[in-house]
Each structure stands twice: as structure tokens, then as C-alpha cells.
Amino acid sequence: MKLMILGKNRTRCENKVVLFCIVFLIAISGSGCSHRKCKCLQADDRALASSWMHNAVEYEYINKSTYTAAKTALIRALEDTSVSASLEQEETGGYENLPPAVILDLDETVINNGPFQGYMVKNKENYSPELWKKWSDLKDAKPLAGAIDFLDFAIANGVTPIYVSNRIAAEEDNTIENLKTIGISTTREQVLLKNEHEDWTSDKRTRREHVARQYRILLLLGDDLNDFVSVKGLNTNDRNEKSLPYINNFGDKWFILPNPSYGSWEPAVYGGHYPGEYEKEHKMRVDSLKTFVPAETNCKH
Numbered sequence: 631m632k633l634m635i636l637g638k639n640r641t642r643c644e645n646k647v648v649l650f651c652i653v654f655l656i657a658i659s660g661s662g663c664s665h666r667k668c669k670c671l672q673a674d675d676r677a678l679a680s681s682w683m684h685n686a687v688e689y690e691y692i693n694k695s696t697y698t699a700a701k702t703a704l705i706r707a708l709e710d711t712s713v714s715a716s717l718e719q720e721e722t723g724g725y726e727n728l729p730p731a732v733i734l735d736l737d738e739t740v741i742n743n744g745p746f747q748g749y750m751v752k753n754k755e756n757y758s759p760e761l762w763k764k765w766s767d768l769k770d771a772k773p774l775a776g777a778i779d780f781l782d783f784a785i786a787n788g789v790t791p792i793y794v795s796n797r798i799a800a801e802e803d804n805t806i807e808n809l810k811t812i813g814i815s816t817t818r819e820q821v822l823l824k825n826e827h828e829d830w831t832s833d834k835r836t837r838r839e840h841v842a843r844q845y846r847i848l849l850l851l852g853d854d855l856n857d858f859v860s861v862k863g864l865n866t867n868d869r870n871e872k873s874l875p876y877i878n879n880f881g882d883k884w885f886i887l888p889n890p891s892y893g894s895w896e897p898a899v900y901g902g903h904y905p906g907e908y909e910k911e912h913k914m915r916v917d918s919l920k921t922f923v924p925a926e927t928n929c930k931h
């Protein structure tokens with residue numbers, strides 16, 4: 631079918647130019663009728679999450695809100711000696727007259743390792759213990775919003791903070807010094823790191839049991855589900871299912887800080903373990919996304 635705009639009086643060449651312009655204008659117009667497809671770059675997927683944590687003030691406000699809510703919960707738990715935030719302690723009982731403590735994870739719970747994440751993204755490097763040591767040796771991690779205020783409040787109310795972190799035992803002195811530089815004074819007995827004892831594995835259960843023998847555990851605070859209940863190696867569905875019975879603990883005696891940058895949620899997307907290949911991980915991340923089928927767009931208005 632000939633378009634009217636292609637005039638009989640124009641040369642074949644002029645008509646071709648007009649036709650080209652029409653096709654070009656339709657292509658770039660968008661106008662709700664055609665969906666412009668992005669020419670997706672194979673970007674490092676970690677950049678967006680890190681950018682949010684570095685720049686979005688929302689991240690700070692969520693952290694501050696969480697710690698403010700934790701202070702209120704702390705007062706409630708202090709008054710009710712039947713409360714324990716530890717599943718391990720609930721199993722054993724007999725904790726009512728023990729001195730009160732709160733258990734906190736460290737990284738991305740009390741202190742912020744944003745520059746370490748930023749370095750990995752900018753230099754296209756993966757996590758390695760050697761690289762992590764270079765960062766942790768600097769002892770330059772800053773506190774998360776609300777953390778210092780919460781810890782001061784806990785200590786002022788006679789509650790001992792216990793830090794259960796998967797930093798390794800060899801990092802203990804540096805970690806304590808880092809905490810000191812940001813105003814958190816603590817002892818070696820309060821900092822329980824991975825492999826400090828033979829049975830202190832990355833699963834924090836044995837360390838919670840250790841604390842439970844000495845203290846009544848009022849609250850747990852962390853940025854990973856494993857800071858509350860052991861879900862290591864589980865896929866997304868299984869970790870969801872395992873934590874669901876405790877959903878009401880969150881915001882009551884379990885307080886979780888956001889961490890879209892790393893954590894056990896990520897290998898869960900891959901079925902429980904890292905495949906170790908970027909392309910494969912990227913595909914599995916995309917495949918895991920929920921989507922929808924857009925209705926066909928009607929261009930005739």
C-alpha cells in the first residue's frame with residue numbers, strides 16, 4: 631500500500647528519503663506504543679546495591695529506625711524476665727535470673743564496611759580473605775546510624791552487649807581497636823569470633839549457646855538470617871520456610887538491618903551455594919526475578 635505522503639511528483643530518491651524519515655520517527659517516538667528495549671550493559675550487579683548503601687539516606691534512616699525500635703524492645707525485655715531472644719536459651723530454660731545481655735552481629739549491623747564493597751566493585755574483584763584483611767587492618771569501619779546510641783542506652787541500663795561475628799579470631803585485636811575508635815569500648819570476652827574455639831564455626835548457634843550459659847539474652851540484632859536462626863546452605867524456599875515460624879520475633883526481640891550487598895540470601899538464590907562463575911550467577915539472579923506479561927498495547931487511539 632502506497633502512503634499518500636509519497637507524492638507522485640517526487641523522484642524515487644526523494645520518496646525513499648521521506649520513507650526513511652517516517653520509519654525513523656516511528657522508531658524513536660516511543661509514545662507508549664512501542665517499548666524501548668534497553669541495551670543492557672553487562673554491569674557488575676553489585677554496583678546498584680552498594681550505591682544505595684553508600685548514597686541513599688533511606689539506608690541510614692532504616693538503620694536508625696531499627697535501633698530506635700530496638701531500644702523500646704530492650705526496655706520491655708528488661709522488665710519481663712521470662713523473655714529470651716535466643717532459641718537455644720528458650721530450649722534450655724532457667725535463664726530468668728541471669729544478668730541481661732544483647733547479642734549483635736558486627737559487620738553491616740554495628741559497623742559499616744561500605745569502602746570494602748566499593749573497592750571490590752570499582753576494581754572488579756571478588757571477596758577474598760587476603761583482600762578483606764587489607765581493609766580490616768585499617769580499622770576504619772564507621773558505625774551504622776543508631777548503633778552507638780543503642781549501645782550506650784543498653785550499657786546505661788545494665789545490659790552487656792555481646793558481639794557474635796564471623797570475622798576470624800585473628801582479627802580480634804583489630805576489631806576491638808576499630809570499635810574503640812568509634813566510641814565502643816569492649817572486652818575480648820564480649821567479642822566472639824569465628825574459630826576462636828574449635829566448635830565456634832560460621833554457624834553462630836554454638837556461640838549463642840555460650841552466651842546463654844552466662845546471660846539472659848534480651849535481643850538479637852543482625853543483617854543476616856543466620857544471626858537469628860541457622861539457615862546456612864539452604865535455598866531461598868527452604869530458608870523462608872525455616873524462618874517463618876519465628877516471623878513474630880522480628881521487630882519484637884529480633885531486629886534485622888538491611889543488606890542488599892551481600893549475605894546468605896545471595897547463595898540461597900543459587901540453590902544454597904555460590905556456583906563461582908559470574909555469568910552463571912548473573913543468569914540465576916535474573917531467572918529468580920518475578921515478572922509479568924504486559925497486555926498488548928493498542929496503538930489506535
Ligand SMILES: [Mg+2]
Pocket residue numbers: 735736737738739852853854
Ligand atoms: Mg553482618
